[in-house]
Amino acid sequence: MRKDLLKVLAPITFIVIALIFYFVLLGTRGVELVRSGSGAAIGLGIGVLLLPLVGVWILYASLRAGLQHQHLARRIHAEGLELDVTDLPRRPSGKLDRDAADALFEKVKLEWEADPDNWRNSYRLARAYDHAGDRGRARDTMRRAVELERRERHGTA
Known part of the structure; x- marks a missing residue:
């Protein structure tokens, strides 16, 4: 470590x-x-x-x-909610196969739609966007996750 x-x-x-x-x-x-x-x-x-x-x-x-993203990553890891991509097929570059990344995204998007105000779901959705190659939406969604987590931590949700 x-x-x-x-x-x-x-x-x-x-x-x-x-x-x-x-x-x-x-x-x-x-x-x-x-x-x-x-x-x-x-x-x-x-x-x-x-x-x-x-x-x-x-x-x-x-x-x-x-630093904010790392804080969320540590919390997600501690809670055992990281996206598991270890068994997903990869391209020679090491990136997730496009179809696998899209399928992961659709799964995580359904979780987010069920509870969009939960920072954990927003964090996971941001990671799914990233794996799918949509960096802009990944950044926007991660900003939302940071804000939701901050509100939760400070009791202003």
Whole structure:
């Protein structure tokens, strides 16, 4: 378990440190452009200064979402409600066979339709969307699962 955690955290830590370095470097260049006094350089400098701000926001949002998803994954695992895909046929790439992923999705969708306000069903549906290759709906449904779980945890459901 410890080794698996290191395999995940090491690259994330490296990327975060590299991005912070890049944001500082970009910010420094933006300040230099603004200080130059030239109208065009000031405009460009302001634009360059906005890039690290947007980058920090994206980095924060991505890390926060990842931690929230991991929290739900731990809870689902502890409750024994993970989707079992071990026996499903796979393509040579390792991804689930399309027909198998679609069948899994239909099964999980029926569970979700029976109780759409249960975060566990939304989590499972998000994973089924992911296995079926629909990343956009998987993200939207996972956001819903995170919100429903937060409400449950805080008693505001």
